[in-house]
Amino acid sequence: MSLEQFKNRNVGTQNYVKLDLDHAPTDAWSQFKQVVKRTFQPELFVGLGVTLREMMNSLFRGKSHTTQYPFEKLPVSPRYRAIHDMLRLMESGNYRCIGCGLCEKICISDCISMETKYDENQRKEVSEYTINFGRCIFCGYCAEVCPELAIVHGGRYENASEQRASFSLFEDLLTPIDQLNLQQEYAGFGAISPNADENIKSTPLAY
Amino acid sequence: MDATMLPEVTAAGVIIKAVLILAVIAAIAGFGTYIERKILAFMQRRLGPQHVGPFGLLQLAADGIKLFTKEDIIPQHANKFIFAIAPVITAATAFIALAAVPVFPGFTVPFTDIYVPSIASDINVGILFVLGMMAAGLYGPLLAGMAQSNKWGIIGSARTAIQFLSYEVVTGLSILAPIMLVGSLSFVDFNTYQTDGVWLVVYQPVAFILFLIAGFAETNRTPFDLLEHEAEIISGYVTEYSGMRWGLFFIGEYANMITIGVIASVVFLGGYNDFWFIPGWIMIIAKIAFSFFFMLWVRASWPHIRPDQLMWLCWKVLMPLAVINILITGLVIMI
Numbered sequence: 001m002s003l004e005q006f007k008n009r010n011v012g013t014q015n016y017v018k019l020d021l022d023h024a025p026t027d028a029w030s031q032f033k034q035v036v037k038r039t040f041q042p043e044l045f046v047g048l049g050v051t052l053r054e055m056m057n058s059l060f061r062g063k064s065h066t067t068q069y070p071f072e073k074l075p076v077s078p079r080y081r082a083i084h085d086m087l088r089l090m091e092s093g094n095y096r097c098i099g100c101g102l103c104e105k106i107c108i109s110d111c112i113s114m115e116t117k118y119d120e121n122q123r124k125e126v127s128e129y130t131i132n133f134g135r136c137i138f139c140g141y142c143a144e145v146c147p148e149l150a151i152v153h154g155g156r157y158e159n160a161s162e163q164r165a166s167f168s169l170f171e172d173l174l175t176p177i178d179q180l181n182l183q184q185e186y187a188g189f190g191a192i193s194p195n196a197d198e199n200i201k202s203t204p205l206a207y
Numbered sequence: 208m209d210a211t212m213l214p215e216v217t218a219a220g221v222i223i224k225a226v227l228i229l230a231v232i233a234a235i236a237g238f239g240t241y242i243e244r245k246i247l248a249f250m251q252r253r254l255g256p257q258h259v260g261p262f263g264l265l266q267l268a269a270d271g272i273k274l275f276t277k278e279d280i281i282p283q284h285a286n287k288f289i290f291a292i293a294p295v296i297t298a299a300t301a302f303i304a305l306a307a308v309p310v311f312p313g314f315t316v317p318f319t320d321i322y323v324p325s326i327a328s329d330i331n332v333g334i335l336f337v338l339g340m341m342a343a344g345l346y347g348p349l350l351a352g353m354a355q356s357n358k359w360g361i362i363g364s365a366r367t368a369i370q371f372l373s374y375e376v377v378t379g380l381s382i383l384a385p386i387m388l389v390g391s392l393s394f395v396d397f398n399t400y401q402t403d404g405v406w407l408v409v410y411q412p413v414a415f416i417l418f419l420i421a422g423f424a425e426t427n428r429t430p431f432d433l434l435e436h437e438a439e440i441i442s443g444y445v446t447e448y449s450g451m452r453w454g455l456f457f458i459g460e461y462a463n464m465i466t467i468g469v470i471a472s473v474v475f476l477g478g479y480n481d482f483w484f485i486p487g488w489i490m491i492i493a494k495i496a497f498s499f500f501f502m503l504w505v506r507a508s509w510p511h512i513r514p515d516q517l518m519w520l521c522w523k524v525l526m527p528l529a530v531i532n533i534l535i536t537g538l539v540i541m542i
Binding site: 044047048050051052054055057058059063064065066068 | 246248249250251252253254504505507508509
């Protein structure tokens with residue numbers, strides 16, 4: 001098979017089949033027939049029926065597409081990349097970050113800045129860690145590169161606040177120590193949404 | 208037919224009626240916006256207003272406060288006087304038209320002998336007066352669009368002129384056939400003509416459909432809402448209006464919708480006669496409510512048409528049909 005047929009750029013001169021096009025009327029009689037057909041087709045009333053059916057559905061069967069957003073929220077996919085979370089070790093309660101600096105290095109918008117020092121046990125300690133969310137593009141490289149699964153993306157997508165600093169400090173991102181039992185492990189790339197079952201629709205095939 | 212049977216209409220009765228019409232219709236016109244939003248929402252599987260008051264009923268008050276407190280902007284190069292009075296023309300003509308329309312059956316105020324007639328002013332050419340007043344309502348959008356020195360306003364007022372003037376013809380011709388049958392221009396005579404329970408729509412189905420289509424065009428409802436269609440001409444003649452001046456256009460439009468509903472009900476659908484066991488005043492309210500609902504229903508269902516299609520429909524389809532209908536009605540009456 002040659003590639004010649006793919007190099008033909010004369011779109012429209014090939015064997016295209018036009019769908020849904022009636023034959024245009026050529027003489028006065030077929031024009032008249034078209035007018036009569038279009039006049040007495042009940043299309044307009046079918047439309048009225050559809051809207052009335054939908055009104056009955058939403059009035060009496062409670063079928064509505066509205067999510068009343070601040071009061072009810074749709075579940076967020078675990079893969080969603082919102083404001084970061086810094087996780088703790090479940091056993092000791094210490095933060096997982098080992099201060100390796102990989103996230104700072106890989107950050108393509110250069111918005112993570114961290115300072116580390118050695119503590120009394122000669123372990124790396126994070127003395128300062130901020131993410132500038134004015135620059136962050138939420139690409140997820142920092143979470144992907146983290147060897148300890150310490151920095152992950154969380155589901156906190158409501159970013160309105162009185163000051164930018166309320167998101168960006170290490171203490172704000174870190175799981176509060178009294179809520180350690182509620183800390184969720186990152187589900188991993190490829191995880192499905194919690195409401196994935198509801199979103200599955202039956203395949204419209206006849207077999 | 209025999210008006211001598213009715214009690215004498217005094218000035219007090221007419222004033223009570225006028226206040227009643229103004230209060231009730233203005234309230235309904237405001238309430239209509241709530242109904243419209245709710246019904247459109249349900250038909251599109253949404254919820255509509257629901258946070259202000261129970262079921263969002265007080266949304267009306269919230270909108271009123273918003274309209275009253277908004278800044279009243281008059282553009283720099285606008286003709287200020289005409290710009291200011293144009294919305295008043297729309298609202299005033301809409302309410303003046305309602306003066307000659309039967310809104311409720313006549314009743315006597317309890318404990319007094321003040322008789323409140325069904326029509327505020329029973330002039331014997333009622334239909335002519337109402338249609339004329341609605342035609343005069345054309346000046347509201349026309350002057351508003353021309354006074355505001357805005358190209359969208361100019362296009363909107365040009366569309367107003369062609370649409371209203373063209374469909375006046377269809378309204379007049381379509382309602383001429385029932386007038387020939389009844390032999391009077393008074394709404395009371397139309398009502399008494401249908402007391403035997405056979406509605407005029409049975410004799411004049413074509414005229415009824417033509418009148419309905421033309422009524423949609425004259426009230427600027429959806430298949431023919433070319434005057435202020437956002438996608439094409441921003442807001443047409445109301446582009447530069449804000450606050451309560453804009454609100455007056457809105458009230459006038461809804462009052463016109465009710466007027467069209469009343470005319471359709473009284474002329475074609477049996478008026479305020481008793482129906483089986485249902486008293487007449489419930490029947491007329493039900494009919495007007497249904498015609499109002501029908502306008503919203505159509506708005507939710509159908510797309511709107513192009514200006515050239517509008518003219519095509521008016522002059523090549525509706526007007527010939529109306530003339531043929533009059534011709535056939537005349538022949539039947541002669542034979």
